[in-house]
Amino acid sequence: MKIGTDIIQINRIEKLLEKFGDKFKTKFLNDSEIELAQRVETIAGFWSAKEAISKAIGCGIGSELSFHDIIISKNIKGAPNFRLSQATQKIHNIEESSLSISHDGGFAIAVVVIH
Numbered sequence: 001m002k003i004g005t006d007i008i009q010i011n012r013i014e015k016l017l018e019k020f021g022d023k024f025k026t027k028f029l030n031d032s033e034i035e036l037a038q039r040v041e042t043i044a045g046f047w048s049a050k051e052a053i054s055k056a057i058g059c060g061i062g063s064e065l066s067f068h069d070i071i072i073s074k075n076i077k078g079a080p081n082f083r084l085s086q087a088t089q090k091i092h093n094i095e096e097s098s099l100s101i102s103h104d105g106g107f108a109i110a111v112v113v114i115h
Contacts, residue, residue, distance in 0.1 A: 004056030006048040007109040013044040028067035036074060044108035045080075045101040046072050052110040053082060053099070057092055064091070072099070082112075 016024045017040060025034050029046060037043045050070045054061045061067060069088040074080055080099045084092060096115040101108065 002056045002058065002114050003111065004052040004054065004114075005109070005111045006051035006055065007107055008044050008048050008051075010041055010044045010103060010106050010108055013047060013108075014040050017043070030068055030071055033072050036072075041103040041108060045103055045110060048108045049080065049082065049099055049101050049110035049112065052112045053114075056112045056114045057094075 028050065029037060033046055037046050049072055050067050053070050054065050057065060059065050065088060069085040070082055072080055072082045080101050082097065082099055084094065094114050098113045099110065101110045
């Protein structure tokens with residue numbers, strides 16, 4: 001079992017959105033994630049989640065794992081979950097995972113557990 005966590009100030013994401021607009025979103029979000037992430041708090045939460053996932057996997061975001069290799073979605077009750085691209089899943093072979101995202105007081109935080 002491995003755990004990853006990440007926290008980010010929401011206003012940091014807000015400033016990047018103001019400066020780069022949709023170009024910023026497409027840099028780290030897939031099309032389905034952009035549809036889900038309509039609020040800055042959600043976008044910050046997705047950023048934090050992808051960072052936490054990369055930390056749990058143990059490689060960080062880079063040549064072995066890109067932002068676009070991680071696909072975040074929500075179940076019918078609105079709880080977040082993720083999957084990896086097929087190529088990345090073959091490399092990292094995650095059998096089970098759990099993702100939690102929260103935001104409050106100007107921060108977004110994510111925690112992930114993988115097996």
